[in-house]
Amino acid sequence: MTSTPASVSTPPGGAPLRLGTRGSALAMTQSGTVARRIEELTGRPVELVRIKTEGDVKTGSLASLGGTGVFVTALREALLDGRCDVAVHSLKDLPTAPHPSLTYVTPEREDPRDALCARDGLTLATLPTGARVGTGSPRRAAQVRAARPDLEVVDIRGNVGTRLDRALGPDADLDAVVLATAGLKRVDRTDVISEYIPVEAMAPAPGQGALAVEVRTADVVPGVSGGAPDRGLADALADLDHPATRLAVLAERSVLARLEAGCAAPVGAYAVLSDGELRLRSVVAAVSGAGRITRTLRASLGAYAVGDRACADPDLDAIARDLGVRMAESLLDAGAGALAPLGTAVSVSTGSHPTAGPPAEGA
Numbered sequence: 001m002t003s004t005p006a007s008v009s010t011p012p013g014g015a016p017l018r019l020g021t022r023g024s025a026l027a028m029t030q031s032g033t034v035a036r037r038i039e040e041l042t043g044r045p046v047e048l049v050r051i052k053t054e055g056d057v058k059t060g061s062l063a064s065l066g067g068t069g070v071f072v073t074a075l076r077e078a079l080l081d082g083r084c085d086v087a088v089h090s091l092k093d094l095p096t097a098p099h100p101s102l103t104y105v106t107p108e109r110e111d112p113r114d115a116l117c118a119r120d121g122l123t124l125a126t127l128p129t130g131a132r133v134g135t136g137s138p139r140r141a142a143q144v145r146a147a148r149p150d151l152e153v154v155d156i157r158g159n160v161g162t163r164l165d166r167a168l169g170p171d172a173d174l175d176a177v178v179l180a181t182a183g184l185k186r187v188d189r190t191d192v193i194s195e196y197i198p199v200e201a202m203a204p205a206p207g208q209g210a211l212a213v214e215v216r217t218a219d220v221v222p223g224v225s226g227g228a229p230d231r232g233l234a235d236a237l238a239d240l241d242h243p244a245t246r247l248a249v250l251a252e253r254s255v256l257a258r259l260e261a262g263c264a265a266p267v268g269a270y271a272v273l274s275d276g277e278l279r280l281r282s283v284v285a286a287v288s289g290a291g292r293i294t295r296t297l298r299a300s301l302g303a304y305a306v307g308d309r310a311c312a313d314p315d316l317d318a319i320a321r322d323l324g325v326r327m328a329e330s331l332l333d334a335g336a337g338a339l340a341p342l343g344t345a346v347s348v349s350t351g352s353h354p355t356a357g358p359p360a361e362g363a
């Protein structure tokens, strides 16, 4: 294939970058924001390229799709075969295993909390007995049941608008739904939130509220391919990266990796950097509501972190990963493997009856 001479196709400021995105309102807003920042940082135009993913096409329950990668695979294929140069994912949808030829950075995280959306300002504590709460997430289902065994959890899925309608629309058949605050913020719908559920009451999914901005490693790291890396793009990514977010999500995701669990497992993890220390809280909960294990662990980042800020440093990455591994081992020691199926996709309706006995054993 012959390519157009650069002098013809290159607008002032340099060759355009193509940014791959899912087509949902949430994805388009997230990607639009990142695209504008990359334009500012590189001085090059950024075009959005819409990519349909398996998670957008299939209609089964989110949990039953198998979790890992349903929203991600098609975007990664587009990166790998050159249909786009940058891809934006919700970090919590990204499998924990590193990709052999792709690299990502994490911009500063949005609000990590889960949000309850109900009429009349109702909260998890004030919903009436028997109220029906919709979620497609085994993690949310397990924690709702643990907090309120008297509620009925209903498996739902669909985009933000569809899910909100189930509780707030004219044909609402549920009393409440639980969604990520970050997603609602990004589509400017925080008006529907009746409770920002504290992370102590509902541990967020590892990486919730954070984005991953992913590129081909060879485009940003010298010596990976024959060609020279794209300095402008590499510098822009370094600017986008937020080290405190990066360390927090590394710790959270390493819990999941060490548990060999995916994004559909009933596992919550949330880390924050404060006073130069990374503090990680994690929960494994039985989807039936039959119990949960909660742990908090800390790691000092030494002189490389002050207050809630840190340097970008590989040694700190290792400390964050170790913290996650220690957490997972502590959870396993406490019986996490018997409490919840970790290695396989879990359905929200697993043991939906508080009396249904122990959940099915995971692989």
Ligand SMILES: NCc1[nH]cc(CCC(=O)O)c1CC(=O)O
Residues within 6 Å of the ligand: 090, 091, 092, 093, 178, 179, 180, 182, 183, 207, 208, 209, 210, 211
């Ligand atoms: N699992 C789908 C998904 N992936 C990211 C978000 C929201 C944004 C975020 O958590 O960063 C959502 C929707 C939701 O959980 O309500």
